[in-house]
Amino acid sequence: MTTTPGLRAPDTRRRIYRRPEILADRSTHYCPGCGHGIIHRIVAELLDELALGPRTIGVASVGCSVFIYDYLDVDFVESPHGRAPAVATGVRRARPDAFVFTYQGDGDLAAIGTAEIVHAAARGERISVIFVNNGIYGMTGGQMAPTTLIGQRTTSSPTGRDALTAGYPLPITEMLALLPGVSYAARGSIADPGAIGKTKAMLRRAFETQLTGGGLSIVEILSTCPVGWGMTPTASMEHLANDVVGTYPLGVMVDRMASAGRAPKPDPAAED
Amino acid sequence: MTLATDAAPPPVRPVLMKGNEAIAEAAIQAGCDAYFGYPITPQAELLEWMARRMPELGRVFIQAESELGAINMGLGAAATGARVLVSSSSPGISLMAEAMSYMAASELPLVLVNVMRGGPGLGSIGPSQSDYFQATKGHGHGDYRVPVLAPSSIAEAVDLVATAFEIAERYRTPTMLLADGVMGQAMEPVVPTYRLPDRRAHGWELTGAAGRPPRVVRSLHLQPEELEDHNRHLQAKYRTIEEQEVRWAGERLDDAEIAIVAYGTAARVARTAIERARDHGLAAGLFRPITLWPFPTHALASIAERTRAILVVELSAGQLVEDVRLAVGDRVPVFFHGRTGGVVPTPGEVVDALRRAWATSESRPRETR
Numbered sequence A: 001m002t003t004t005p006g007l008r009a010p011d012t013r014r015r016i017y018r019r020p021e022i023l024a025d026r027s028t029h030y031c032p033g034c035g036h037g038i039i040h041r042i043v044a045e046l047l048d049e050l051a052l053g054p055r056t057i058g059v060a061s062v063g064c065s066v067f068i069y070d071y072l073d074v075d076f077v078e079s080p081h082g083r084a085p086a087v088a089t090g091v092r093r094a095r096p097d098a099f100v101f102t103y104q105g106d107g108d109l110a111a112i113g114t115a116e117i118v119h120a121a122a123r124g125e126r127i128s129v130i131f132v133n134n135g136i137y138g139m140t141g142g143q144m145a146p147t148t149l150i151g152q153r154t155t156s157s158p159t160g161r162d163a164l165t166a167g168y169p170l171p172i173t174e175m176l177a178l179l180p181g182v183s184y185a186a187r188g189s190i191a192d193p194g195a196i197g198k199t200k201a202m203l204r205r206a207f208e209t210q211l212t213g214g215g216l217s218i219v220e221i222l223s224t225c226p227v228g229w230g231m232t233p234t235a236s237m238e239h240l241a242n243d244v245v246g247t248y249p250l251g252v253m254v255d256r257m258a259s260a261g262r263a264p265k266p267d268p269a270a271e272d
Numbered sequence B: 001m002t003l004a005t006d007a008a009p010p011p012v013r014p015v016l017m018k019g020n021e022a023i024a025e026a027a028i029q030a031g032c033d034a035y036f037g038y039p040i041t042p043q044a045e046l047l048e049w050m051a052r053r054m055p056e057l058g059r060v061f062i063q064a065e066s067e068l069g070a071i072n073m074g075l076g077a078a079a080t081g082a083r084v085l086v087s088s089s090s091p092g093i094s095l096m097a098e099a100m101s102y103m104a105a106s107e108l109p110l111v112l113v114n115v116m117r118g119g120p121g122l123g124s125i126g127p128s129q130s131d132y133f134q135a136t137k138g139h140g141h142g143d144y145r146v147p148v149l150a151p152s153s154i155a156e157a158v159d160l161v162a163t164a165f166e167i168a169e170r171y172r173t174p175t176m177l178l179a180d181g182v183m184g185q186a187m188e189p190v191v192p193t194y195r196l197p198d199r200r201a202h203g204w205e206l207t208g209a210a211g212r213p214p215r216v217v218r219s220l221h222l223q224p225e226e227l228e229d230h231n232r233h234l235q236a237k238y239r240t241i242e243e244q245e246v247r248w249a250g251e252r253l254d255d256a257e258i259a260i261v262a263y264g265t266a267a268r269v270a271r272t273a274i275e276r277a278r279d280h281g282l283a284a285g286l287f288r289p290i291t292l293w294p295f296p297t298h299a300l301a302s303i304a305e306r307t308r309a310i311l312v313v314e315l316s317a318g319q320l321v322e323d324v325r326l327a328v329g330d331r332v333p334v335f336f337h338g339r340t341g342g343v344v345p346t347p348g349e350v351v352d353a354l355r356r357a358w359a360t361s362e363s364r365p366r367e368t369r
Helices: A036-049 A064-071 A084-094 A106-112 A114-123 A172-177 A193-211 A233-247 B019-029 B044-056 B067-079 B090-106 B132-137 B154-171 B181-185 B224-244 B264-279 B297-305 B320-328 B347-362
Strands: A056-060 A075-078 A099-105 A128-133 A182-189 A216-222 A251-255 B015-018 B034-037 B060-063 B084-088 B110-116 B174-180 B187-190 B248-251 B258-261 B284-289 B291-293 B309-314 B334-338
Touching: A036 A064, A036 A128, A036 A193, A056 A064, A056 A084, A064 A075, A064 A099, A075 B067, A075 B090, A084 A099, A084 A114, A084 B034, A084 B060, A084 B067, A099 A106, A099 A193, A106 A114, A106 A128, A114 A172, A114 A216, A114 B067, A128 A193, A172 A182, A172 A216, A172 A251, A182 A193, A182 A233, A193 A216, A193 A251, A216 A233, B015 B019, B019 B044, B019 B084, B019 B110, B019 B154, B019 B174, B019 B181, B019 B187, B034 B044, B034 B067, B044 B060, B044 B084, B060 B067, B067 B084, B067 B090, B067 B110, B084 B090, B090 B110, B090 B132, B090 B174, B090 B224, B110 B154, B110 B181, B132 B174, B132 B291, B154 B174, B154 B187, B154 B224, B174 B181, B174 B264, B181 B264, B248 B297, B258 B264, B258 B297, B258 B347, B264 B284, B264 B309, B264 B347, B284 B297, B297 B320, B309 B320, B309 B347, B320 B334, B334 B347
Parallel strands: A056 A075, A056 A099, A099 A128, A128 A216, A182 A216, B034 B060, B034 B084, B084 B110, B110 B174, B258 B284, B258 B309, B309 B334
Antiparallel strands: A182 A251, B015 B187, B248 B284
């Protein structure tokens, strides 16, 4: 077969999906169906879109996502378990011109690190907290976390979490939203493309809160752990969409910058 | 971040200073960019001094929610290349042990002040030296060392604060200034000789990856061979510190038949006891380690060659004495006198201990002279 030079059809393809520049060109160590890949991607997209890469200092926490510094091409410091908000406080105060975020799991933020997150929030530290809640300790083999659902079986609650002996799921983002130092608190999910889009909008708002001089901003992102949950990736997403949101309702809990008129509220007419 | 060139010029006349406040001001004059602390007796005045002075100089001060919070704020600030001071007292230092291990592993410079109080547990608020093991043998987990500087006067503390920053930054290591409740609370007339160590461009500090590849400050190395390589690197650094940074002071050792080994407040008690002993014809001298790690092992061994006995005096049940025994070996007998719980030994009881040590060692044949 021969081709005739000069008679190629014009290339009308449009590139609508590409790897964000901040996202390193490498495969991750995360398990199939793990939500960290999606969340890393939307964080990277936002850092690109807001041109924050050159002034960002991230704080990696302890858990599966500690290796986030291998996947996002920005400066990172690794924190001891649970202490990321304190570390981020030191970073942000010493370098007021930096954009600072922590990336923490629910074991890290809602168990061992409760004092650090509560007091960073109480001080109104100008940091953004990406709080990935999959309701389990993934890295250590799927043990019960404070966020584990009632009745959920884990390797340390083999007959299901019993409120009588193991207490109740901790709605820590709702608790933090009470504090005046928290300028923005919201909960999103990665259960489907629509939810991912909304979660990205929340993260954008959280980042903008820091950039416009607000206090602490936090987005809790409900995520999956198929291996820890003993489910397929598909079943995990369905469980997230159908069951987990029953305990952890989605939505914006507080947006004090908007309510103080320091940033334009989204135009209701522009929605839908 | 304000670089420290704008603090008030140092006084030239003697001023009456409380130890905690002198240490705080010395850190300010040494260019401390950020301070983090939590109230605990007997170091609270250090926090209070910083609370007033740091904001007026445009520098960072935070009273943290806990010692965990304070030291991890310090870790974060240190990761940006800031000159950081954190202070606490014994129970608080235990809480900071975790981050000290992380910072040693991540090679972050920071100066931590421990104004020791009586232990174990909540113990007392009286002066103590019972954190020697903790300070010199490692606060937290893993194979690491931390340089430990032990002043025995407020003027020396002022000087050693600057030295601590120099060592911390030169070797990229957390460094400890080990004082005790007496050092923290006592007031002395001093002519403070403040020093501002040079700023060095590190090349590892986190500033945002503008125009350069990203940097990561971390301590996780999951591959065993990679972690062992990192450990070898750290150990090589510690050997260099052992060669370069040993500090000690001797007093009246030239003709001493018996040497007291003591640091900090215990050394001051020993100094008085030595004068009294000499008044009664017992030629005693003082060997005072200034760096507790690296320990002046070789210097002490050679001093031991020239004496009949060693007496170790501590505000503890016997911790420094273990390093002294390792250094002295079987050259001469090593005796110990210590008080605990916040009790400071009197010069009188140290003189008695000297006499007992002397009587015991005099009756022994001297094999190797």
